[in-house]
Amino acid sequence: MSGIGDQFQSQTKYHRDRMPGGGMDFASQPELYKSYPDADIVDLPFVKDPGGLDLYDALRKRRSVRRFAERAIALNQLAWLLWASTGITRTEDGWAFRSAPSAGALYPIETYLCVNRVEGMGPGLYHYSIPNHKLEMLTKGVFGDQVAAAALDQQMCNQCDVVFVWSAVFARSKWKYKQRAYRYVYMDAGHIAENLALAATSIGLAGCHIAALYDDQANALFDLDGIHESVIYMTVIGKPA
Template sequence: MPELEECSGYNYLRETAYNRATIKTIKRPAIAQVPAFKKYPEAEKVELPRNWRLSEARITPLLQNRRSLRRYLMEPIKLEELAFLLWASQGITAKSGAYSFRTAPSGGALYPVETYLSANFVEGLPPGLYHFDVENFSLDRLNNEDSAAAVAAACLDQKFMAQAAVSFLWSSVFRRCMTKYGNRGMRYVLLDAGHICQNLLMAAEAIGCGGCPVAAFYDDEVNSLLQLDLGEESILYAAAVGKKEGAKGAQCNL
């Protein structure tokens, strides 16, 4: 569609796509490094308490224990657990007029991010590629092929993805957001994806799983695996999820 190609936001995404043929020759601009922590040496310090009472909040261990996990138990996750992860990342939680609000915020409540799954070890779900139908809280089966190896290959051959119980693949339908916000909409699309992924990682932690965000992929290879309508929709972000070794008492109480 010509209008999208006139957007610098859209072109930025295309220009920064990884491609198997060119990835080794990408020239990065020489940008000087800065310290990892910003300091205000002259400023008066206000020490923060470390024994705050909210440490008993149920989210605290999830935040504390979350780490990007790249080794998984060779154990399937249950379909109920997958459903919980999908709900936690993109489920509808409230309706108001034309809006269906979700677990994760979205700029302008426009929800430009679509969720796809590469199911690998999910009890009761044949391996393959699926699309999450948010409105009906169901999965659309896209194919029945064992897609985990192909997804890992398309993600810069990151082998751990093939060992995960399931990989989440998030794309953006640009027009949903950019029709309203133009170029600035690209910021919102990327921010939305971050929220969704973090929700997923917290939810995974809550059920004895772990996940690893993945943004290193050959864009067009993932797009073509998902058979996305190029120019309209493109992969943005992904995450592999699987059972975590030694996760105690983890269960899905829905």
């Protein structure tokens, strides 16, 4: 029997003799960055060398951790994790490239945070402004319980220090790849999340990726419509218990 996933996989194949046409209309390219101009800003340091494990040890030691010590991470640790997962690493001919690869360099993934405990900033929901390497505060308050509820009641979301919440702005990738874009946005999120996992491991932190979500509930927390932009993935981060 063929379900919607089987149909999607089949109907988004590339065939040498019948590639989708269309091309790219630069006049209608969606914005690469989302911004909240009225939000209060949290400045983040640029952490060039956080110390810690080398790549071999980080790869060897990374594992999913779901229980955390009740100890806040430092703001410079959070800044390192944000940059390492999806920060800007280089600019070529005016185009900014990031620490994680992205199909067509179209960068459909937005990063939000649910901060439970981070030194130097209050709990709340935040958005990472990638071009400015700053956080934009969306809503002040304690949201760990609500994020846990949106993640099929996985309590690690309120016990950790911070939840990274990734959404996809599908139009950025669909602009070039049409329906095949839905293959790529999930890969992009995976690259970003694993950058985060390795960066966290390298500085003695740990976490767990989460794809088990009540989509509508997760989207409502960040005021996303679930069609043009939808939460697709999360990672909890903290100091292992």
